[in-house]
Amino acid sequence: MRRSSWILTGSAVVLVAASAVTRFTVYPAVHQVPDGTKTTFRFEGTATLLNSKALGAGDLTKAFMTDLPVTLDRRVEVRDTNGRTAVVADGVVLSGRDGTKLNSSESIWAVDRRDLTERPAPAGSGAAKHEGLVISWPLEPERRDYRFWDTGIQKAVPARYDKTETVSGREAYVYVVKADGTLTDPATAKALPPALPRQVVAGLAAALxxxxxxxxAVLAALPETVPLTYTSTTERRAWVDADTGLSLDGALHQTVLARTQGENGPVTLFPVTDVDVRGAEASVEKQADEAATTARLLWLMSTGGPLGLLVLGLMLAFLAVRSARRRTADGGGR
Structure with a gap:
């Protein structure tokens, strides 16, 4: 076999092997949550909140900030990765439209880098226990129901596939999550009073x-010191990119209510928080652009690149075979 045939054959083998490596090694390594990822998504809407300054001053007539225009920024940061596990910080900041911080929280989760479900928490990570999805959706979402962790009631609830829509030119699966029950989130529950004087409860109710x-009449029948319990109700709607699993848009309505036990059953007294927000237009457009870029990269790594390398390798193999046959024919004719 001539030297050129050997070169063509060797090059063909290398290209076919590179095609396989790209598809079955490089692509899986790329198609997972990368280390150091930082994303921020902004929601806009309204909130009804207890006015801590007014309560501190004893002015119950201004106890609530009602239908206050707000922004809610959710920042997700991958702080560490180990194999299939990512340790993720999930921070939320609620602010007035003037930038005044009204509330904030942060949770640490250990999630699978591909399907985003729970993983065992690495030692020393501080990751909280959870079940199902919690920060986002699988990188390859499907038209089916999932389980989603609700921090308010500390339970996994159904995330139901609802329909498919278009968001900023991207195909999106729409999922609906509803959770309702006793507030058991430790950080929130710890900050709320277990009881209040009846006079204070009546004053808060009058400010609504x-x-x-x-x-x-129900208020008048309450004891002098009113024991309180709290309920959490959350309704989410997520628009998830069908190709990449990125959240394109979202809506959130979250309510915490103070309740007590009356003579004839539970009595709802007043809201602690009532936040109703939807994805800001700029954040939605940014996510759609990111999804388009990510989809192109994934196609290149999973299909375009491997297929191109394979075709080129086969072409070189064909040329090598044809060159060898010509060499054989030339030799046979001497």
Missing amino acids: PADRRPDA
């Missing part, structure tokens, strides 16, 4: 709009 106040 008339259609939201508990019945006056």
Whole structure:
């Protein structure tokens, strides 16, 4: 076999092997949550909150900030990775439209780098226990139901596939999550009083709009010190990119209510928080652009690159065979 045939054959083998390596080694390594990832998504909407300054001053007539325009920034940062596990910081900051911080929280999770479900928490990571999805959706989402962790009630609830829509030119699967129950989030529950004087409860109730106040007779029948429990209700709607699993848009309505036990059953007294927000247009556009870029890269690594290398390798193999046959034919004719 001529030297050129050997070169063509060797090059063909290398290209075919590179095609396989790209598809089955490089692509899986790329197609997972990368170390050091930082994303921030902004929501906009309104909130009804207890006015801590007014409460501190004893002015119950201004106890609530009602329908306050707010922004909610959710920042997700991958702090460490180990194999299939990513340790992720999930921070939320609620602010007034003037930038005044109203509330904030941060949770640490250990998640699978591909399907985003729970993983065993690495030692010393501080990751909280959870089940199902918690920060985002699988990198290859499907038209089916999932389980989603609700921090308010500390339980996994169904995330139901609802329909498919288009968001900023991207195909998106729409999922709906609803959670309702006793507030068990340790950080939030710890900050709330277990009881209040009846006079304070009546004052808080009087500061509410008339259609939201508990019945006056029910309030009058409460004990001098009113024991309190709290409920958490969360409704989420997520628009998830069908190709990459990136969240393109979202809506969140989260309510924490103070309740007590009346003579005839549970009585809702007043809201602690009531936040109703939807993805800001700029964040939605940014996520759509990121999804388009990511989808092109994934196609190149999973299909375009391996297929191109394979075709080129086969072409070189064909040329090597044809060159060898010509050499054989030339030799046979001497």
